Amino acid sequence: MSSDLSSLVTEQRNENSMNLDQLSVEEVLKVINKEDQKVAEAVREALPAITEATVQISERLKAGGRLFYIGAGTSGRLGYLDASECPPTFMTPPEMVQAIMAGGMSAFGKARENAEDSEEQGEADLKNEQLNVKDTVIGIAASGRTPYVAGALKYATSTGAYTIALSSNRDAEISRYADSAIEVVTGPEVLTGSTRMKAASAHKMVLNMMSTAAMVQLGKVQDNLMIDVHASNYKLMERAKRIIMDLTGTSYEIAAETLEKAHLKVKHSIVMIEAGVSYEQADDYIGQASGYAREAIRLAKQD
Known part of the structure; x- marks a missing residue:
């Protein structure tokens, strides 16, 4: 050099x-x-x-x-x-x-x-x-x-x-x-x-x-929200719930309940609420959609 x-x-x-x-x-x-x-x-x-x-x-x-x-x-x-x-x-x-x-x-x-x-x-x-x-x-x-x-x-x-x-x-x-x-x-x-x-x-x-x-x-953002945030502490748990509420229009209680069922995965929670599917089904649709929540919801709703 x-x-x-x-x-x-x-x-x-x-x-x-x-x-x-x-x-x-x-x-x-x-x-x-x-x-x-x-x-x-x-x-x-x-x-x-x-x-x-x-x-x-x-x-x-x-x-x-x-x-x-x-x-x-x-x-x-x-x-x-x-x-x-x-x-x-x-x-x-x-x-x-x-x-x-x-x-x-x-x-x-x-x-x-x-x-x-x-x-x-x-x-x-x-x-x-x-x-x-x-x-x-x-x-x-x-x-x-x-x-x-x-x-x-x-x-x-x-x-x-x-x-x-x-x-x-x-x-x-x-x-x-x-x-x-x-x-x-x-x-x-x-x-x-x-x-x-x-x-x-x-x-x-x-x-x-x-x-x-x-x-x-890679599908890790929806609107300007981090839908793959790792909810690993109180602040991030609360942020995760707000993201779910913002994107689905659901209540705090349902957001919290679904987040638990989704093993603290925000994207899965959104798909579960929007498409009315289980965690396992949401996981499958997200895989089919290459990680994109909007596409996963579309696929779930058309089945």
């Missing part, structure tokens, strides 16, 4: 924050806030690439594939954040969306900056996952030239897995090793080179967008 970082926009100095150390707390915060407003616009400009990548992710997940995030430092942590939220939000199995980070989980809470310098380690960490053509690998690197991520993408491509490079520089090196390149250019950071700021905010937005849109395509 190239060792010259001076040309990277993420390493350049921001003219709007040159006097950062001479400002009051309020003034520093205003500068940061003004720069942060550029993040959403940078993401908007990258929407065509984000769309292309998300369509590919969705198709592969529908076919039984898996989604892997891989990165180092902040980029790796962002992958873990998004992957860890998929099971409670969408009741996905743990293996469906996974994150791999340079240095392993020990690097999540304690920085190991040198862990990102080995292409070989990026390859080795992915080799354990037995990738196939149904899988998708997203390599995340704000600089766009992290060796660990480059090695992972090169290896993933060799297995036939679909690869996506997510960076914050144009013509990023890792873009060359991926089937899709998402380059969200947020410009120089307020604190020079600190890509945990704008670049990381943009990447978190992109990962959230892609995983959410993909789960919509």
Whole structure:
């Protein structure tokens, strides 16, 4: 990988924050806030690439594939954040969306900056996952030239897995090793080179967008409600009941009773109430409908 970082926009100095150390707390915060407003616009400009990548992710997940995030430092942590939220939000199995980070989980809470310098380690960490053509690998690197991520993408491509490079520089090196390149250019950071700021905010937005849109395509959302939410605590149990009530117009008592009968599965509860079927029947119709509640209800009602 190239060792010259001076040309990277993420390493350049921001003219709007040159006097950062001479400002009051309020003034520093205003500068940061003004720069942060550029993040959403940078993401908007990258929407065509984000769309292309998300369509590919969705198709592969529908076919039984898996989604892997891989990165180092902040980029790796962002992958873990998004992957860890998929099971409670969408009741996905743990293996469906996974994150791999340079240095392993020990690097999540304690920085190991040198862990990102080995292409070989990026390859080795992915080799354990037995990738196939149904899988998708997203390599995340704000600089766009992290060796660990480059090695992972090169290896993933060799297995036939679909690869996506997510960076914050144009013509990023890792873009060359991926089937899709998402380059969200947020410009120089307020604190020079600190890509945990704008670049990381943009990447978190992109990962959230892609995983959410993909789960919509898998039938895990109806209207704007998470009908596969994992009702694992009081707050989520109450949310599950409200979702059932909103989508079926039933009472709180019936929603609670049906949720219990449905083994705390919101989607099954909705089908049971709307189609007047048992849990077992709802499960069968949902399977026939490839996970889509509306279609499951239609199938049940036409039988």
